[in-house]
Amino acid sequence: MSFDRKIKIAPSILSADFANFGQEIQAIEAQGADWVHVDVMDGHFVPNLTFGPPAVKAFRPHVKTVMDVHLMITPVDPYIDAYAEAGADILTAHVEAGPHTHRTLQAIRAAGMRAGVALNPGTPAEAVEHLLDLTDLVCVMTVNPGFGGQKFIDMTAKIRRLRQMIGDRPVHIEIDGGVDPKTAPLVVEAGADVLVAGSAVFKGGSVSNPGVYGENIRAIRNATQSVMA
Numbered sequence: 027m028s029f030d031r032k033i034k035i036a037p038s039i040l041s042a043d044f045a046n047f048g049q050e051i052q053a054i055e056a057q058g059a060d061w062v063h064v065d066v067m068d069g070h071f072v073p074n075l076t077f078g079p080p081a082v083k084a085f086r087p088h089v090k091t092v093m094d095v096h097l098m099i100t101p102v103d104p105y106i107d108a109y110a111e112a113g114a115d116i117l118t119a120h121v122e123a124g125p126h127t128h129r130t131l132q133a134i135r136a137a138g139m140r141a142g143v144a145l146n147p148g149t150p151a152e153a154v155e156h157l158l159d160l161t162d163l164v165c166v167m168t169v170n171p172g173f174g175g176q177k178f179i180d181m182t183a184k185i186r187r188l189r190q191m192i193g194d195r196p197v198h199i200e201i202d203g204g205v206d207p208k209t210a211p212l213v214v215e216a217g218a219d220v221l222v223a224g225s226a227v228f229k230g231g232s233v234s235n236p237g238v239y240g241e242n243i244r245a246i247r248n249a250t251q252s253v254m255a
């Protein structure tokens with residue numbers, strides 16, 4: 027697949043109706059989502075618990091775009107094959123989740139997925155400097171992971187530094203947490219190309235009123251147009 031630098035909006039289904047994931051995924055894709063972001067939490071690496079491989083496998087047939095799975099779990103390595111089997115296209119592990127992220131990224135690619143590495147707000151860009159040749163995506167957390175609906179933490183200096191470090195490599199910079207029409211232009215201007223948004227996409231809408239999802243997605247996308255070259 028060729029490298030796509032266009033802005034991509036990845037709604038996080040953490041803000042969807044948990045009793046209705048299939049229809050929610052279909053609704054956001056029909057309303058313009060580029061990727062579908064799936065937040066996996068273990069109640070240990072982060073203080074919240076969501077879904078594991080069987081749930082992710084059940085989402086798979088509904089996702090026609092890209093299933094972007096964000097692991098907030100430790101350890102990661104014992105579960106890589108299970109998420110490949112569940113159908114993840116991109117599997118992202120936190121650099122803080124263990125001492126051997128290099129091995130983890132190799133294993134994710136060896137299992138046939140694209141490999142992402144995520145950074146908590148307190149972790150510097152330099153933590154991934156020697157991982158960039160093994161990475162397809164760097165996820166910059168703009169909230170402390172664990173919950174949707176939190177306030178955006180300004181990480182624009184880190185994003186600029188990462189864009190500089192990445193150079194010509196085909197590596198996406200994804201922003202996760204508190205992205206809305208106000209914060210999206212700041213992170214795109216700094217060098218981000220994938221915008222995860224949970225509450226800002228799902229607020230006010232539902233599967234019976236999906237047009238609101240479309241309006242919310244367009245509001246984020248349109249807000250980034252002024253800063254695109």
Ligand SMILES: O=C(CO)[C@H](O)[C@H](O)COP(=O)(O)O
Binds near residue numbers: 063169172202204
């Ligand atoms: O990884 C996450 C939380 O750990 C979520 O992807 C993120 O919080 C998205 O939700 P919102 O846009 O509401 O902040």
Ligand SMILES: [Fe+2]
Binds near residue numbers: 038063064065096202
């Ligand atoms: Fe996430």
